[in-house]
Amino acid sequence: MIKLKHVYKIFFPNTANEVLALNDMNIEINPGDFVTIIGSNGAGKSTFLKVISGIETVDEGTIEVAGQNVTGDPEYKRAKYIGRIDQDPMASTASEMTIEENLAMAYMRGKRRGLHQGINAERKQMFQEALADTGLGLEKRLQVPVRTLSGGQRQALALVMATIAEPKLLLLDEHTAALDPKAAKQVMDMTHKIVAVKKLTALMITHNMEQAIQFGNRLIMMHRGRIILDIGQEEKARLTVSQLIEQFTAASGTAFADRVLLS
Ligand SMILES: Nc1ncnc2c1ncn2[C@@H]1O[C@H](COP(=O)(O)OP(=O)(O)OP(=O)(O)O)[C@@H](O)[C@H]1O
Numbered sequence: 001m002i003k004l005k006h007v008y009k010i011f012f013p014n015t016a017n018e019v020l021a022l023n024d025m026n027i028e029i030n031p032g033d034f035v036t037i038i039g040s041n042g043a044g045k046s047t048f049l050k051v052i053s054g055i056e057t058v059d060e061g062t063i064e065v066a067g068q069n070v071t072g073d074p075e076y077k078r079a080k081y082i083g084r085i086d087q088d089p090m091a092s093t094a095s096e097m098t099i100e101e102n103l104a105m106a107y108m109r110g111k112r113r114g115l116h117q118g119i120n121a122e123r124k125q126m127f128q129e130a131l132a133d134t135g136l137g138l139e140k141r142l143q144v145p146v147r148t149l150s151g152g153q154r155q156a157l158a159l160v161m162a163t164i165a166e167p168k169l170l171l172l173d174e175h176t177a178a179l180d181p182k183a184a185k186q187v188m189d190m191t192h193k194i195v196a197v198k199k200l201t202a203l204m205i206t207h208n209m210e211q212a213i214q215f216g217n218r219l220i221m222m223h224r225g226r227i228i229l230d231i232g233q234e235e236k237a238r239l240t241v242s243q244l245i246e247q248f249t250a251a252s253g254t255a256f257a258d259r260v261l262l263s
């Protein structure tokens, strides 16, 4: 489904501030995989997802999606088959637009027609059904501006938006990190359900080790622009948080000294 071959991403090249954000990244992800991604701050996790979605270009290497080389494709082209959510609830939805307008915009993403054609009776019903699945009552509030929603409701809406256009791939960058524990659990349960029902291939960055172990069928750990651990379904099922920290320390040669330990 996704293949990265020898991918490098360098910020501020040839300057004193040069950062090797991706340092020879190689990975192959199968269709239907739900991969959780952990790693210390600055490990390159967000950059990894950004080069897949086309928000960042690569300096070297190739990216293939479903057998196609998409390395040179701009973000808007890839948006046709990629849904994504950011950590910040403000970033994935438009505050001043209504729930319905946000969904119409998401639905039209990657399609040629304009926004005015995005809302009709049939679509309205589709939006309502998709929102009803969240169990938050948002389907009765299609006309309210998104700024009136809570962070959890916004991320739930963001999840519906990211998946309404039937993407092949879902990219989640700490999408529950800014939420309180109850809202985070609701959004995570929804994520789990949508990925399963729509049979999506999903990549989810998290700082919560328990979440990384609990969800998905594969866990990767990044460190200094590389994958240092790649744990499959069977091993992951038996894994504990303390074992994971031990494995990180052994693989990276450093202690886990950031907010991962706090979650
Ligand atoms: N747009 C950018 N310009 C310059 N440097 C960047 C940019 N984006 C990321 N970096 C740098 O690249 C490195 C990897 O960043 P990235 O955001 O991918 O890390 P991360 O693993 O997502 O970290 P975090 O857990 O803190 O979100 C960091 O050193 C970061 O400062």
Ligand SMILES: [Mg+2]
Pocket: 045, 046, 047, 173
């Ligand atoms: Mg990040």
